[in-house]
Structure formats: C-alpha cells, structure tokens
Amino acid sequence: MSGRGEIDRLVTLLGRLPGLGPRSARRAALALLRQPHARMLPLAEAMEQAARAVRTCSTCGNLDTTDPCGICADPARDDGLVCVVENVGDLWALERAGVHRGVYQVLGGTLSALSGMGPDDLNVQPLFDRIAAGGVREVILALGTTVEGATTMHWLHERLARFDVQVSRVGQGVPVGGALDVLDDGTLAAAIMARRPA
C-alpha cells in the first residue's frame, strides 16, 4: 500500500472512529473512493460544516449549532423539569424516544475512580445554578445502572438534598449494568414514566 498517501491516511483516520475496525474502515474508504463526488465530498463538506457550526450549550452541555441549544431555547419545553444524563448520546436516545418534555443537564461523564473522574470533572455546576435561581421543580437522574452511574446518582442525590427540589431517578426499565443509549425507545419511555423519588 506504499505510494498511496491519501488513501492510507483516509483508511487510518476512518479506522479511529468508534465502531469501525480496520476491516470496516477499509470497506468504508473503498465505498467513498468509488464515488468521490457523490459520496466522499458531500460527507467531507458535512463534516466541515458541522465542525464550524457545532458548539456546547453553556446551559445544559448539549451539542448543537446554537447556544443555548434548541432544547434549552424551546419555549414549549418545561424548564422546571431537568433530566440529568451522562452524555449527549444519552440525550439523543431520550429525544428519539420522545418521552421527556423537560430540559437536560449533560454531565459529560460519571464519577469513576478508575478513570480519575471526580465531582469537579462533571458538568454539574450549571444545574446547581439553575436550581438556585429558582424555577426547577424536579430533577430526574437518568444515568445508567453501572457502578459509576450508581455512584454518580448517589453523589448527586446528596448534593441535591440541599435544595428545595424533587429528585427522582429512572427506575423500571434500565437493566442492571446497562448503558442508557442502547435501550429501545419503549424501554426508555417506561423508565421515564416509572421514575420514582431518589
């Protein structure tokens, strides 16, 4: 494969995407190389536009092209009901399920001794600020039931006890040891509907 710098580089970079091993990276590269104008250039352009446009919502931590994000800015959403999720992938999963009519707080991770994530590494202060400013009625803890997720929910629950706010957690439906964003929409809906006080 010598003397093909551009092709090798494409395969290498595609292979670094999550979910793409070396073999699927080669297949993807070939599919793109076979249709440079119909497939590769549109994807490249979409990436450049997204890279230019995307920003992190300073209110909730969501990724969007506006700050505040479309969810935070939507007057139809209930900003008195805040759902705490680990990452944007979980937020997307809940939005696809279409069951949460409130807003979000995206932590950007969970407490983990192993990976060295402590409370200061979580994007959680904006939530405390929002609650302190008033208007937040309920916080739903929608974290996975891994050890890290449970630890984080426990810590958050303690921190939130200082505020006059109802705290619930998604209950029924999240399998033990499971991540949130692999669940089907029905399970996510059940988990949200069956939330209970934390």
Added chain:
Amino acid sequence: MSGRGEIDRLVTLLGRLPGLGPRSARRAALALLRQPHARMLPLAEAMEQAARAVRTCSTCGNLDTTDPCGICADPARDDGLVCVVENVGDLWALERAGVHRGVYQVLGGTLSALSGMGPDDLNVQPLFDRIAAGGVREVILALGTTVEGATTMHWLHERLARFDVQVSRVGQGVPVGGALDVLDDGTLAAAIMARRPA
C-alpha cells in the same frame, strides 16, 4: 433532533457508509463532534484530498493517486504474472498478505444473472489487450468461490484459452462460499502458493 441540520446531516451521511448502522453512525458522529478540530476537520480534509487525488488505473483498474497505479508502475513487479481479482478490496487484501509479486486486473464485479452483471460489465478487456500485446506469462484467477466467482472463473478460463498463456486459480485455502477479502494473510498466502492450472 430538529433545528440541528448540520448534526443530523452528518449522522445521516455517516450512516450510509458500509458497516455503520444508525447506532454506530451516531457514536461516530458524537466522537467527531466532541473533537471538531482534532478529529473531524482532519478527516474531512483527508476525504477532500483523497477525492481530488484518486483515480482508476487505466491498466489494471486499481484505485490510486497515479495512473498507471503504483503497482503497475513499479519496475520490481513482474508484469508477466497477472492476478485477476473481483475488486480493489481483494487487491488490498492480497497486497497486505504480500504474496503476489506480479500485477493485477481488477474486474469491478463478477458475472451475476441476479444483479445483471454480464461480460461487458467486467473490466477485463485491458487484460486481453495486455496478453495480446505479449509479455503475459501467467494469469492467476483469484476470485471468491461463490457461485458468481466460480461462474466468472469458468467464463474467464474459456476466454483465456484462446491465448498462449498459462491460467491458474487460487486453490487451497479459499473456503467454499467464502469471499476473499475476509481471509487472514496466511490463508491468502497458502491460496496463492498452492495455485494450480485452471
């Protein structure tokens, strides 16, 4: 997911890549969106450069940044020994195995009644021209042992009988019903070494 045109478009286009379902497309998009400058823009640039640079070798059908391709242009390769493969992915697999020191002919498909691929749809005339021009000693048929691969090898064998050229096919090592580019390097090496007259 409304109001996020750039992000939705990125997920949609990524999801059209072979090997990426909706879920892995979302994961890949998130990984890129989290590091727009470190990951997304370099990949976009690599795609644009590859799209600009890539061309199909008019001699063998390989994809490369030069025409003739690096393999056809390499004086160290034996251009008297031509290996016929279905597609560029198979060529890449054989190059990774490093067992073929000759050149290639990339058919761009196999004969298939189902998908309507006939002899005129195969990139095979350049092979006949190369043989007619003299200098080709042996043609190795390195197609998969699917029905289509076997049909194509049979047809090619008949067509090549008109020429004064030895025809062999990869034998030992290619599993029945198997595609070529999923094989490990050792199996590919065995298949090439154990080739027999067709």
